Amino acid sequence: MSDAPYAVVTGGGTSGHVLPALAVAEGLVARGHDPSTIHYAGCERGIETRLLPDTPFPHHFYDVDGFQRSLSKRNLSFVPKMWRARREAIERFRPAPPKVVVSVGGYASMPSVFAARKLGIPVVVVSYDLKPGRASQVAAKRAAACAVAFPDSPLPRATRTGAPVRRSILDVDRVADRSAARAELGLPDDRFVVAIMGGSQGSGVLNEAVWSWLDRVGDDATLAIRHAVGERFIERAPDARNGADGVLYQPIGYEPRMPLVYAAADVLVGRGGASTVHEVAATGTPAVLVPWAASADDHQTLNVRWLADDGAAVMLPESDVARLGDVLDELRGDDARRDELARRAAEAGEVHRSGALARLVESVADGTD
Template identity: 40%
Template sequence: MTTTDASGAGPTWAIIAGGGTAGHVLPGLAVGRELVRRGHDPASIHFVGAERGIEVRLVPEAGFGLTVLPGRGIERTVSLQNVVAVLGLVSALWKAIVLVRRRRPAVVLALGGFASAACAIAAVLWRVPLVVADQNARAGAANKLVARFAAASAVPFEETDLPKAVVTGNPVREEILAVGADRDRAGARAELGLPEDRTVVVAFAGSLGSRRLNTALYGAVERWADRDDLAVHHVIGSRDWEDRPDLARGAGLGDGAGEGGAAEGATGLVYQPVRYQDRMDLVLAAADLAVCRAGGTTVAELAVVGVPAVLVPLPIATRDHQTANAGPLVRAGAAVLVADDELDTDRLVAEVERLLGGGGGGLTAMGAAARSVGRPDAAAAVADLVERAASGERGGSGGR
């Protein structure tokens, strides 16, 4: 168990537990910052995550203390790795029990993942009030396990299947909320090196990326090579970055090619491949259309900013939750859904060109539809539940 107290030692008011992926960590950080805005000392809000997770970087950068637990998730197959994983989970549980006993928080917020489950179980054992927050339309296994003991479950959608559910929406980062409140499309494009006067398509699929999405997009870029009305910002991801084709290495597309490719005066398509993108606020502010997966955080951010999308759910997502996540945007007319096994260059080109063919008015209407289902107040709503649980209240208004 490793602890980093970025904000110094002191009494712990809340433990926010969960991690492994940005989808768990970012909503937790949004709630943590909302609690600080309400007057809670940052040093009194302590995060617990996984030693392999992205929280190792993101949480200290945000100014919160962090404890990381050993272990990893269990795969859905019989394997030696699962034996090692179970041993790790037992170790994580024991360390979480010690941690919660030592810190004696007023409340624990569980976001999902094995580190979250360990802290939630510890909270139950030590009679610490527990709030569960899920990011998806279909709850994860860890949250389903512990939610029966929670004072309340914060959920993004009515259909999320947890007990004591209160529909709060999925908390979104401050920088994304700022884009939704005052979108500076021209300024974001200038910072990214994208043209102000073109239609901008952005494509992304998390830090690792998606080979299926990348392959389809490479083909689309080749077909769009002569278009002088279009720019593509492509976040390839670390997994496929070294294997990217020549067109993503600055060759084959003339003035518009290359990482961070020049925008002004480019002839033909402006194509901008990047390995990773820390400034998703700029990407969403610059975008006219997104092509991406349908993780809970991604869907929430698209809705808050008002970005139309072609959503390609991850096919191996637990309980197909990404397809369920996409549902509200699709039903609102803010997105189109393409199954992963149906995505190729032909389908991607057809969907994008159909949406662009409607002119700016079509995309504008889709953006407005996205904002109609956005929940910019989600972090505040979850923080309300956390404060009520800490004060001894159970449940909350707005439930189903």
């Protein structure tokens, strides 16, 4: 780095970390900071390598691996790669240290966090899961502040700021944007649209449930389904259907246009990652959320329960995913229930619109915290 950045935002690997990191960066730009002064640090094998080149933010990717919970040869390289990345981060920061390092969690955040500790650069931890991940817990022990999405956070020095949600999501108006979004996605105005999002890598169990439902509703010419199956599953997906003699079905590997999806969908089906949960709330989208059963410490169930317990989303346990089609059929036939889900979700999402997260980062960076 030749010129010292204002902030380094770090974290990555999956869209569940990259998109919140971009949201933090965008929040700082909205406060008047030039994008060239907000740097991003991620990992070489993450989805950030696809997403960051299309943004105005300078970026750097470290060669690091996550620690696998199951036995894996990759665990043998975890420590040496992390140590080398830490040293590289120190070498990058030392001549031009940023005023603050903002960690959104995940193993990709750790080189920058460790370097910041070594050089005395303040760290802000941004935690948007109800139960913070391990990287966030480690970083929070010596962080200057923690920006959290939920009340009663176990992290030290926590301030509830709401979750980092991208500006393009916050700006979605599901009423005003509906027709234009559908046109851009190739979805008819006069059909009931269900969008299925299995995360950046896709979900096999969710896909199978959707495909089973697709077999059942194949002749329904009033239904459209947009299905992000995951790149690893795209070859197994049924062929697209144009809706000429029944359901319109759009299988895609990865969905890069989520603002359009939230505007276009009558119902969204997703997992329980924090980004999905908070985006559903921020946009007021009726949703059926299926928490990933193998998520660390079952944190996805905790995330979804935050909405479901308040009537702001339908939670369907993965063990009951075979019922997905029935749940969708019920919601489709109940306009009042969908309206209530949308209203309650939007109420839950108000906290994300406050701008408090960017202000907290500024207060730490400028020494006014």
